[in-house]
Amino acid sequence: MTAQPTAPGDSRTALSGRVGELLFAAAVLSLGVTGFLAGAGIQTPPSASDIGPRAFPYLVSTLLVIVGTALIVQVMRGRTGDAEEGEDIDPTVRTDWAALAKLAGFLILHIFLIEPLGWPVAAAVLFFGVSWALGAASWIRSLVIGVVLALILQVGFAGLLGVSLPAGILEGVPFLNG
Template sequence: MPSNNPTSVSATVGDRLRFQRGSGLRGIAKALIMPGVLVAFAVYLLVGIVTMRVPANAAFPGPQFFPGIIAAGLFLFAGILAVGAVRGALVTPTADEEQTGDRAVRVDWRSFAWVAGSFLVFAFVLGILGWIVAAALLFAGIARGFGQRRMLFALLVGLTISSLSYIAFDMGLGLSLPSGILGWSF
C-alpha cells in the first residue's frame, strides 16, 4: 500500500525525488528552516557543554567529549544543508532536469511535527518517567512520524530497545540512566 509520506520506503524506492523549490527569498527562507533547527540544537548542546560541572579528576574523554562531537557534527550538517538549500533555491532546473521523471515532493509537516514533538516530549518527561518509558515513547512517536500506524507494536519495540539499552548502560557500563517513576535499582 503506497504511503503519502514522502520519507517512507514505499514512496522512495525506485523513484528519484526532488523537493519542490520556492522562488526568491521565500524559497530560501523555507529551505533554511532545517539548518536553523540544527544550529539551534547545536547551540543548546554547546551551552550545556560549557556550563557542565566536570570534576577535576575526570579522565579523557570525559563527559563533554561525545556531546562536543555531536554538536560539531550538527554544525557541520547545518552548514552543508544551508549551502545546498541556498544553491537549490537559486538554481532553476533546466528543461532536461524537468523531463527526467523526478517526482516533486513537499515536506510532510505532520511527520515533522511527530518527530520534533517526540523529541520535545522526551526532553521534558525523561526525568519524571525515566529512560525506559520516555525512550519507548520517543521511539513510538518517531515511528509514527515515519509512517508506522500500529502504535502498540511501535511502543512494544520501543520498550524492548529502551530496556536493553538501559541494561547495557546501567549494568554493563556502569553508567546510570534516569529510572524515573519505575525507581528500581539493580
C-alpha cells in the same frame, strides 16, 4: 561546481543553493564557536595532566571553525555544490508538516518525561512516537519495539557501562540502575 539554474533566466536555483550553503557554513562555524565557549566552562582539576579535559572540545571546535570558515569563503567565491540529482528524489512531493510536527512534539514530550518517569519510559514513548509519526503499520508492534529498545539501552548503559541514566519509576529494578 556552481549550481545551474533550471531554465534560462531562472536564477532561483543558484540563489537558493548559495543561501542554503551559506546557512550551513554559518551553522558549522557557530557550532565551533559554541564548542569553544562550552569548553572554556570545563573545570580543570589541579591533578590534570598537560592535556586536560578541555583539549578534545577545543580540537573539535577548532576543526569546526576552520571548516565553517573555509565553506563560507568557498561559497562567497561562487564555488557552490551541484544540486542533488538522485533518482529517488521527487521534487513534486511536498513536506509532510504534520509528521514533522508529530516528531517535534514527541521529542519535546521526551524531554519533559525524563525527569518524572525516567529514561526508559521516556525513550519508549519517543521510539513509539517516532515510529507512529513516520507511518508505522502496527502501533502495538511499535510500542513493544519501543519498550524493548528502551530497556536494552537502559541495561546497556546503566547495567553494563555504569553510566547512570535516570530509571525513574523503575528505580527499584537492580539491573536498570547504574
